[in-house]
Amino acid sequence: MDTGSNRRRNLEGEVAKLVTIKLVSFDVYMALIDIQGSLTPVTAAALDLDTEAADEFVRLWRAKQMERAAASNSLGLGRTLFRDCTRMGLDYVLARHGIDLPDDQRRELVSAWDAIRPWPEAIELVGEVKNRGYVTAILSNGDHDMLAALAKPFGDKMDHILSAESAGVYKPHPAVYDLPETELKIAKADVLHVAGSGNDVMGAIATGMRCYWSNRNGDRVIDTTYVPTGEGADLTGVLELL
Amino acid sequence: MDTGSNRRRNLEGEVAKLVTIKLVSFDVYMALIDIQGSLTPVTAAALDLDTEAADEFVRLWRAKQMERAAASNSLGLGRTLFRDCTRMGLDYVLARHGIDLPDDQRRELVSAWDAIRPWPEAIELVGEVKNRGYVTAILSNGDHDMLAALAKPFGDKMDHILSAESAGVYKPHPAVYDLPETELKIAKADVLHVAGSGNDVMGAIATGMRCYWSNRNGDRVIDTTYVPTGEGADLTGVLELL
Numbered sequence: 001m002d003t004g005s006n007r008r009r010n011l012e013g014e015v016a017k018l019v020t021i022k023l024v025s026f027d028v029y030m031a032l033i034d035i036q037g038s039l040t041p042v043t044a045a046a047l048d049l050d051t052e053a054a055d056e057f058v059r060l061w062r063a064k065q066m067e068r069a070a071a072s073n074s075l076g077l078g079r080t081l082f083r084d085c086t087r088m089g090l091d092y093v094l095a096r097h098g099i100d101l102p103d104d105q106r107r108e109l110v111s112a113w114d115a116i117r118p119w120p121e122a123i124e125l126v127g128e129v130k131n132r133g134y135v136t137a138i139l140s141n142g143d144h145d146m147l148a149a150l151a152k153p154f155g156d157k158m159d160h161i162l163s164a165e166s167a168g169v170y171k172p173h174p175a176v177y178d179l180p181e182t183e184l185k186i187a188k189a190d191v192l193h194v195a196g197s198g199n200d201v202m203g204a205i206a207t208g209m210r211c212y213w214s215n216r217n218g219d220r221v222i223d224t225t226y227v228p229t230g231e232g233a234d235l236t237g238v239l240e241l242l
Numbered sequence: 243m244d245t246g247s248n249r250r251r252n253l254e255g256e257v258a259k260l261v262t263i264k265l266v267s268f269d270v271y272m273a274l275i276d277i278q279g280s281l282t283p284v285t286a287a288a289l290d291l292d293t294e295a296a297d298e299f300v301r302l303w304r305a306k307q308m309e310r311a312a313a314s315n316s317l318g319l320g321r322t323l324f325r326d327c328t329r330m331g332l333d334y335v336l337a338r339h340g341i342d343l344p345d346d347q348r349r350e351l352v353s354a355w356d357a358i359r360p361w362p363e364a365i366e367l368v369g370e371v372k373n374r375g376y377v378t379a380i381l382s383n384g385d386h387d388m389l390a391a392l393a394k395p396f397g398d399k400m401d402h403i404l405s406a407e408s409a410g411v412y413k414p415h416p417a418v419y420d421l422p423e424t425e426l427k428i429a430k431a432d433v434l435h436v437a438g439s440g441n442d443v444m445g446a447i448a449t450g451m452r453c454y455w456s457n458r459n460g461d462r463v464i465d466t467t468y469v470p471t472g473e474g475a476d477l478t479g480v481l482e483l484l
Contacts, residue, residue, distance in 0.1 A: 068464045070312040074415045173316045222310045222334050
């Protein structure tokens with residue numbers, strides 16, 4: 001037994017596994033776009049809050065939006081639209097703050113979720129992934145129309161939009177991670193998913209995908225049995241796995 | 243058409259519906275017991291934190307425990323034990339605080355969840371419900387052994403323990419609210435559930451139960467289409483529905 005040679009073969013096996021990647025799928029709301037940076041000034045202006053208060057407001061809004069989406073998976077009554085989860089989250093935080101806002105201003109704030117800006121390196125990174133010959137896709141909890149709006153700044157660098165709306169459930173439900181297979185006929189083994197949160201890492205890894213975690217806040221997966229394939233403080237680390 | 247008489251008949255119908263209550267089921271972790279009040283001093287002592295820091299610590303611990311439980315429903319890989327969700331939540335918060343704690347001390351802190359004290363009025367309230375002739379039960383996300391420990395202070399005032407462990411999922415999944423029917427042969431229409439959180443209200447009302455919300459923190463259901471049958475700042479309001 002030549003241990004050195006075995007080790008090399010194992011390493012070659014690892015590399016062979018990695019080179020089967022055909023599709024790089026991207027989470028949107030955490031991985032590709034900057035919720036806090038985009039919505040904090042909008043919220044501050046609309047509600048006359050200082051930056052710190054607006055930042056807190058957006059954080060709770062996001063938490064409640066996601067809590068309602070998680071409840072949608074559990075209740076078994078079909079998928080509540082993400083726009084409705086977003087609206088309910090807003091109504092919740094407004095009520096907690098004792099702010100009474102007319103319906104049209106609430107609609108405007110919900111629409112601000114369609115104009116969240118990509119992280120500084122996001123558009124170039126997606127372009128580079130595409131230049132290297134991979135298929136690119138958004139794979140996100142957002143509704144189709146919300147994702148279509150968010151995909152615009154990426155132009156033809158983004159090949160496909162895969163919405164949890166098609167799966168009828170939210171991440172980390174496996175049906176969402178099935179979308180590359182059901183919609184693009186690309187097997188999970190050929191996908192590298194770029195996650196923006198520990199929840200997304202858990203879902204992707206549990207379903208058998210490889211997963212890079214763009215972990216901007218130095219967060220940690222709650223359940224450490226789900227280990228991301230790669231991890232970094234922004235999106236650029238994706239390229240090291242390609 | 244005698245509108246007055248119709249109105250009276252409707253009212254009698256409402257009353258008739260209410261008097262069919264046979265079982266009063268109680269959520270534990272928010273409705274019956276005081277997580278923050280019980281765990282804050284234990285955590286402060288174990289980790290040498292001041293009360294404010296310990297209070298924050300327990301809040302995040304609880305949030306991550308529940309996040310992992312919600313993920314368990316979505317992942318579709320069976321129910322992760324609630325004790326394991328609790329342990330993962332603790333590990334998460336310790337890591338975020340940069341605290342390295344030996345395994346036996348982590349186990350001790352997780353065990354502290356078996357000794358959380360009832361709210362001041364809880365034992366007497368459950369006793370009064372039972373005195374009035376209703377069947378009483380715990381209906382909770384906790385594992386069987388965790389709930390058995392928490393039920394002890396209630397003695398023979400608590401007739402049954404219904405654990406989400408039997409349902410294989412967590413609230414607000416309807417299978418948990420089916421437990422009175424599957425385990426006690428008591429129909430949902432004959433149950434008044436006492437919820438401790440908006441999530442629990444949503445699940446109980448969605449499944450067709452009546453539901454009283456012991457809403458100690460003046461919280462609000464995220465999705466206001468789910469309206470509790472009754473609501474108050476502590477458990478005593480339950481009696482008004484009986």
